[in-house]
Amino acid sequence: MYALVLDGELKSALTAVRSLGRAGRKVSVGSTRGSAMAGFSRFSSDHFVYPDPKIDQDKFVAHIIKAAKRFPEPPVLFTFSDATYLTVFAYRKELMEHCLIVLPEMNAVTKAFDKAETYTLARMLGIPTVTEYEYDPASVVSFPVVVKPKTSVSWATGEGKYGTAEIVFDAASYLAAAEAVEAQTGQSPIVQEFIMGSEYGVECLAFEGEVSKVFVHKRIRSQSPRGGAATVKTTVLNDPHMVAMVSHSKKLIAELAWTGPIMVEWKFDTKEGVAKLMEINGRFWGSLPLPERVGVQFVLGYDVLARGFAAPKSRPIRPLTTQHFLGDVRWLWRVMTANDPLRAELYPHRLLALGSFLKTTLSVPGDVWSVTDPLPFFMEYIDVIKKYL
Structure with a gap:
């Protein structure tokens, strides 16, 4: 095969x-x-x-x-x-x-990959979302806010471009970020309240809206304290908010009649004490090494699903934390060097960050490193160097 x-x-x-x-x-x-x-x-x-x-x-x-x-x-x-x-x-x-x-229907893909459509669907289902503001260059919003494109990648200008979310603190930065999104995508941006709290991912494999595999992780660190790809993440087994997040995720997946891998991302709003929907990734996700390592076989599940068979059963989930070493190096560099208005809220003390990085590196398995398959670990560095040369 x-x-x-x-x-x-x-x-x-x-x-x-x-x-x-x-x-x-x-x-x-x-x-x-x-x-x-x-x-x-x-x-x-x-x-x-x-x-x-x-x-x-x-x-x-x-x-x-x-x-x-x-x-x-x-x-x-x-x-x-x-x-x-x-x-x-x-x-x-x-x-x-x-x-x-195996793919979902067009309507489902549109709603999953367009964040505005995702939030509309979530509100219709009674699922908590982050407060949104209608974008208007002349409007007054309460800063800081998050400005982001409706889709992560857009071919609106003929060539595909990835958009990024920006946390802005004043009117000038707000307008600049919004104009950048409009130039990239040809669409008005999404403007949301900036909330503080832990981030989670509910990872699933589904067929026509029926979930066959589910796994939940909590993000410990990202490539930047402001966000981005997860670098350190851990299994969630007994988190008090897990039941609601899984239930809401399954409700979204059922409504979409989704087929294939999908991850629903959540952020726990510490001020309101509730997990709020951030976005949907309607494909395999960056934190895939963690569930695969603990025996939740999303990859083989999709493989046999595509061949017309039932997904294999997963082993019991065990606690585990993993690290993407290169991504975590980027996190440490930003913590050590960034001059950020959110430093007091989002950044750990530099010495504590260094200690945490070293402890993680020495004590948890890596996403890329493997004793029995070592070459990709070194090729990742060569590939990054070649990319930026």
Whole structure:
């Protein structure tokens, strides 16, 4: 049996390659860069370079079809970024002739990947969301606020661009952030209240709205104290807010009739004492190494689902914390050097941060490092260096 794993530069893709390889799948890894770490795993049979889907979707799809045709039977196709997922979805008819893919309906994808649509759906279902302000350049809002695009990646200007959320503290920064979003996406931004609190992810695998696997993690650290990709995360087993978050997540997934992997992100509002919906990731997520390591087999679950079988049962979940070392180095650098108006609220003391980083590095397993598959760990650094040279 065969698998085609895209976004080979990401740690989630590397996790999938290892899980699939251990299960006996022959795995081919693709990326926009030949140095992508997942392609150097001992579980990768080969790796190839494809055009960036943000720049040329037609050529990207042509390369994926060419790669799939090398196998004697259709491979299961795995994507790990919004750019690849949304391109695969847009060209699903052509790709399904050569690959095994399970996807939700168009309406569900729109509601999951457009944050404005997501929040509208959540409010309709009675699910708590962060307070929103209607964007108006002349309006007065209570700072700080978060300004972000409706979609993480947009092809509105012809070339796909990723947008980012900005925390702003004054009218000038507010207008600048909003104008940047409009220039990137051609749409008005979403403006939300900035709330303090812990962040959680409810990770699921579903078929037509029915959840077959669920796992909850709590984010300990991100690449920046302001947010971003999780670098240290831990299993959630007995958190008092877990039941509500899982229940609300399942309600959203059922309403979407979602098929495939999906993660619902939450933030616990310490002021109001309630978990509020942040966004939906309608694809495999960056913290995938944690559930796979504790035996929640999302990757194999999707693989067998794409082949038309029932997902395998997961082992009992055990407590575990994992670290993405390179991402955590970035967190430490920002803590040590950033001049941020939110330093008092979001940043730990520098010496405490250094101690926590060292303790984590010495005591918890890494997302990328593996004694039996070490080369991707070193290739991640080479790939990052080549990317920025």
